[in-house]
Amino acid sequence: MGIGRPRNFDRDTALEQAMEVFWRHGYEGATIAQLTDAMGINPPSLYAAFGSKEALLKAALDRYTARREAWMAEVLGAPTAREVTARMLMGVAEKQTDPSNPPGCLLVQGGLACGSGSANVPFELAARRAQTEEQLRHRFERAKDEGDLAETADPAALARYVSAVITGMSVMASSGADREALTQVAVVAIKAIEDQSVRVPVAAN
Amino acid sequence: MGIGRPRNFDRDTALEQAMEVFWRHGYEGATIAQLTDAMGINPPSLYAAFGSKEALLKAALDRYTARREAWMAEVLGAPTAREVTARMLMGVAEKQTDPSNPPGCLLVQGGLACGSGSANVPFELAARRAQTEEQLRHRFERAKDEGDLAETADPAALARYVSAVITGMSVMASSGADREALTQVAVVAIKAIEDQSVRVPVAAN
DNA sequence: CCAGATTTGTAGTGCTCGCTACAAATGTGG
């Protein structure tokens, strides 16, 4: 009783290529032919390894979010809410214009509106975007506890705000905005957070 | 020589329904069957009246932007940059959660990433979004001339920022955010503009 | 009331979609 013929492609490498296709064309815009072509395999291999087009997307989303976790941890480790926001938005401006990836964010480009047959794809993407917002909210709540954010500040509202700016930057990037344009947006956006930060009088210390 | 059988549907009414379908499902997600069903006509009538699916989308986009022109004029008529931004963002929060329309903005929901056969649709949408940004930039340039914005303010950057926030709010709305959540975002976002506004000492006048 | 012009509804067209049946190929265990 043998173990069978071994597959001759690397699952992670293939998934990486699939992610790029979804990123560039969206879930519905990406065809199986494009995917298998980019992955360097044939349709049966794709279905044996991932199950379906939608399951392949979810695997790609998992890979995408997992890759950003290390960076997110670094961002959230900044000492103040202002610094968290600054690192976040400046990092986003950089990452979303990284020429080694398609522009924008997979969680947005993947598909905001889909046909009736793929109605749950937008929900899947929205749920993953919401995770980032929640991480920011927790961080801002901590900042408020630590006295870093003003007593009147609303951590949930601030997190929603930063999340919205990130999404807006993502759409801008996907439609051709360059790094400088995104950085300008980030710089302005940060001011709204500074406004709610407790200013430590540096000279007085 | 007769004039022919009269069409028995109203072009504008049908276009209105088509716009809703594109808004809800995106360009690629909307099928001709869904469109003709919503419009209450048959495919040959659609093609005779609009030419093609893509031409129908463009007609819907024209209708969409034309409808917003009156509102935009009112927004841009506000006396200060801060007030323009406030009216803009608060209005967006309201409009994008108007239950009589699909949530979000057609210029975003229409399709950020498309398949290779519809590659110019995202460009078409981006160009129309850019129009709003340009209107804001002109208004902010005027505000700077009028001394309403600080000398150090960058009208183009501010316009890009407001445009990005609008887009971010649109995506949030499309994924279920309610009016209150969007309003919170707007309130925070406005602070970044206030920061660059020249404060008129009210009590001193 | 007829001739010409246009729209209508029916019923498809060819094409591409996501997905899979099948047999040859390639590995391991006995």
Place this chain on the structure above:
DNA sequence: CCACATTTGTAGCGAGCACTACAAATCTGG
């Protein structure tokens, strides 16, 4: 070296896509 398990490439499945050929229907002008 043979039996078995799994993957591979080919080739094509039914379904749904955007779009249209066609003839009946409905108008106006004479």
